Amino acid sequence: MSRIADFRSDTVTRPTARMIEAMASAQVGDDVLGDDPTVMRLESTFAAMFGKEAAIFLPSGTMGNQCAVAAHIVPGEEVIVEANAHISKYEGGALARIAGAHNCMIQGERGMLPLPDLARAFRAPSVHFPRTGLVCVEQTHLMSGGCIVPLEYLQEVKGMAAHHGVPVHMDGARLWNAQAETGVSFEEYGSVSDSISVSLCKGLSCPVGSMLIGDGAYIERARRVRKWMGGGMRQAGYLAACGLVALEETLPLISEDNARCRRLSVAALGLDGLNMAQETVDTNVLFLEVTDSAIDAPMLESELAERGVMTLALGPRLLRFVTHRGIIDADVEHAVRALQSILS
Numbered sequence: 228m229s230r231i232a233d234f235r236s237d238t239v240t241r242p243t244a245r246m247i248e249a250m251a252s253a254q255v256g257d258d259v260l261g262d263d264p265t266v267m268r269l270e271s272t273f274a275a276m277f278g279k280e281a282a283i284f285l286p287s288g289t290m291g292n293q294c295a296v297a298a299h300i301v302p303g304e305e306v307i308v309e310a311n312a313h314i315s316k317y318e319g320g321a322l323a324r325i326a327g328a329h330n331c332m333i334q335g336e337r338g339m340l341p342l343p344d345l346a347r348a349f350r351a352p353s354v355h356f357p358r359t360g361l362v363c364v365e366q367t368h369l370m371s372g373g374c375i376v377p378l379e380y381l382q383e384v385k386g387m388a389a390h391h392g393v394p395v396h397m398d399g400a401r402l403w404n405a406q407a408e409t410g411v412s413f414e415e416y417g418s419v420s421d422s423i424s425v426s427l428c429k430g431l432s433c434p435v436g437s438m439l440i441g442d443g444a445y446i447e448r449a450r451r452v453r454k455w456m457g458g459g460m461r462q463a464g465y466l467a468a469c470g471l472v473a474l475e476e477t478l479p480l481i482s483e484d485n486a487r488c489r490r491l492s493v494a495a496l497g498l499d500g501l502n503m504a505q506e507t508v509d510t511n512v513l514f515l516e517v518t519d520s521a522i523d524a525p526m527l528e529s530e531l532a533e534r535g536v537m538t539l540a541l542g543p544r545l546l547r548f549v550t551h552r553g554i555i556d557a558d559v560e561h562a563v564r565a566l567q568s569i570l571s
């Protein structure tokens with residue numbers, strides 16, 4: 228069978244040969260009992276990388292985000308969050324269901340809450356209002372097309388939140404893709420966030436896993452929440468071993484995914500019937516608007532699939548491409564030729 232180019236998501240990446248070897252030879256224990264040496268090494272490595280005291284290994288980014296919120300707030304407190312952020316819009320209502328959060332959703336621009344809107348969103352102390360308990364940011368911001376939220380903006384948000392005594396959580400599922408472009412150190416990103424969740428199973432290609440990073444007492448609370456959620460894993464070192472390999476093997480390759488996405492966008496925009504549905508292509512995510520009146524995004528998705536190019540239609544006119552380690556230059560060329568043959 229001919230090669231399939233799978234642009235649906237960077238979550239489709241498979242573990243590398245080195246990861247599989249590392250799994251086979253991992254030293255493990257029982258992580259719920261706190262003695263899995265590979266998990267302990269992964270957690271301390273991530274804590275050091277972000278300049279924080281502690282980290283916890285979790286099965287998914289959703290669990291990382293939801294543990295993060297539940298460990299920051301008490302039920303009934305308000306979480307300020309961008310209206311299209313993954314944590315609020317794409318996690319099944321978990322902010323309300325798990326943390327018991329009262330949500331204050333603000334429409335952002337390029338993943339950023341307008342600062343005057345954010346300033347107004349912090350509640351004055353009053354029995355009538357929920358207490359503001361947390362501000363969430365997302366880096367990169369998926370639904371704005373993987374755009375990079377600038378460090379200066381994150382510093383402003385942190386300063387405003389600190390002024391109100393409110394912590395900041397960063398959903399950094401694709402922080403790797405931002406960091407590869409900005410060169411801002413992980414420690415600097417750590418300094419503008421009280422907690423950060425990062426994904427191992429997207430661009431980094433691990434089969435499973437996310438990390439939540441923060442100070443020691445906070446991560447102990449998150450450990451308790453992970454337990455409530457049934458997220459304690461026993462010989463988790465087999466999976467944690469992949470995360471350690473990823474830092475050496477796949478993290479240095481992330482800029483290639485961003486570059487391929489930019490090449491794809493330039494070529495696709497040369498075709499009639501397509502427009503960019505985002506302002507810039509900062510990283511590895513490309514949303515195209517299908518403007519050709521003869522075809523809509525779900526039809527284009529299935530026509531492309533017949534030609535071995537998998538994408539995601541996320542609306543009648545919106546088609547998503549995500550580049551990752553499983554996409555090579557030839558896949559980009561193949562996708563452009565396939566688009567050309569359908570749209571001409």
Ligand SMILES: Cc1ncc(COP(=O)(O)O)c(C=O)c1O
Binds near residue numbers: 286289398428
């Ligand atoms: C920005 C962002 N945050 C969090 C998640 C959740 O990660 P997971 O699918 O591992 O639960 C995703 C998943 O795509 C995401 O795109």
